[in-house]
Amino acid sequence: MAEIRAEITANVWQVVVEEGQMVAEGDEICILESMKMEIPVVTEVPGVVRELHVAPEQTVQEGDLIAVIDEA
């Protein structure tokens, strides 16, 4: 299990994946919006998206859990 956490306080702009979806290393999980920029959040491990904790227009704080990936 790999946890993906927010690295910056931000608004969630888009969620790119769904729970249960397969992802490869480097795939985008969601796109945050902060500091005038779209900030892609990517997974560093391949696997299945086990949990998704964010939805569009929600705010995340630095360190908040975004997703849990079940490592392949």
Next chain:
Amino acid sequence: MTGPRSREGGDVHEWGPLVGDLAQRKARALGMGGPELVERQHSLGKLTVRERLDLLLDPGTWVEYGLLADHMDPGLGDRYLAADGAVTGVGEIDGRPVAVAAYDFTVMAGSMGKVGEDKIARMRAHALRQRIPMVWLLDSAGARIQSTSGSSFAGAGALFREQVAMSGVVPMVAAMLGHCAAGTAYIPALADFVPMVKGTSSMALGGRHLVKAAVGEDVTEEEMGGSAVHTRVSGVADLEVADDAECLRVVRRYLGFFPAHNGERPPVRATTDPVDRRVEELYGIVPTAPRRAYDVRKVVAAVADDHEVFWIKPEWARNIVTGLVRIGGQPVGVLANQPMVLGGALDVNAADKAARFVWLCDAFNIPLVFLHDVPGFIVGSAVEKQGIIRHGAKMLFAISEATVPKISVVMRKSYGAGYFVMNGLAYEADYIVAWPTAEIAVMGPDGAVNIIHRKTLAAIEDDDARAQKRLELAEEIRRNIDPYVAAGHAQLDDVIDPADTRLAIARGLRISADKRVDRPPRKHGVLPV
């Protein structure tokens, strides 16, 4: 050592036994800690100190100091410690001399003994006198407690003070090739460049056993101070490498960018890559949509000679990238904001990484190039608690102090103090140009609209109408954020086609090659840290 020692009477030219005895003594020293410990060193995936020197230096250039040294400590009795565990001497890298101090883990775990440390002190003095780089190959358990456990420690410590005196005068490299604790962890902290071998090297103020005793934590050297910690989390080390051989290659490559000392210019290398090469791949790399991210490392590689970049701290504070490149053969230090990480916004670690890199390049007359795409410093209560103001001030300090040629290219965003610390015009930029996509302003339109038009917006009761008005007002502000406005004020020296970025940098370097800056004399500034 037993050998025929009789020099009285008999033959008057009986040299054979004497020369034979000398050869035996040298062979024994070159045998290091003996076959078993050499075998153990190899089984750990490490090379011996002698094999390392062969890979570090040009063949046939090694001149050793103190091969015949031993511990000379009555407390250690008859025990023989080859070279007292510290191999020292002078050799050449690409035909240029360097002083070397290499700890031998096969000799009492490379522990720092009195004689060995005297030898290394002699190398530090030599490096400073000759104004040549110093390289440490570190594979040492730290102080030799067996010899120094009492209060004679009160006289120790000159090694660090001397290293501080060398800083910025001659390049210093500390290669981490084993588990190093305490004394041998401060040596890299005071050096300029620290590569670490993955899996076999670590550094920590206290070794595993001391940590267990002192604070009760049960932790391995690797978990506490391995390359994963120091190249990704703490930022103490600069580069993670796969093995000893790669580490030594990296040291050679690194020093190729540097002069022998701060009174020289860095060595220019012949290149077949034309400085006026059009970099049209930049059109494909950098989106014109200002909020869209891309990998700025591709931009740095695209403008460098032969696309070659020597990254410094690539895995730490990845929101800014720092690397050594050549442009027209001339060594240059590049700083570029990385929109892919934190949107390229600056945080405390990015400011530290940038300040340190600027000090490194400035100390050794390596010109600086700044590629701007920065939305600013991250704001909010989290970063204030981390002291972003003092870290940001440190970056301002480093940029302001640097007197090497400084070239700025504003690619896209450059907002607020982010523009200053990326060497804006007011920071003695020698040549500052922008792409047509450049946005330079105190803050972005979406932030500015809420401050400038706060009352106007608050007076609108309908939510949709207010949102609409906010967009209109932001658009008004956006129209003034335009590189041609800055160019109209002559605050940019030129607006360029991105494909001409390499040429613009080369021109800037040529124009400012003989830069001189005079400042009022002082001991030193009071550094924000």
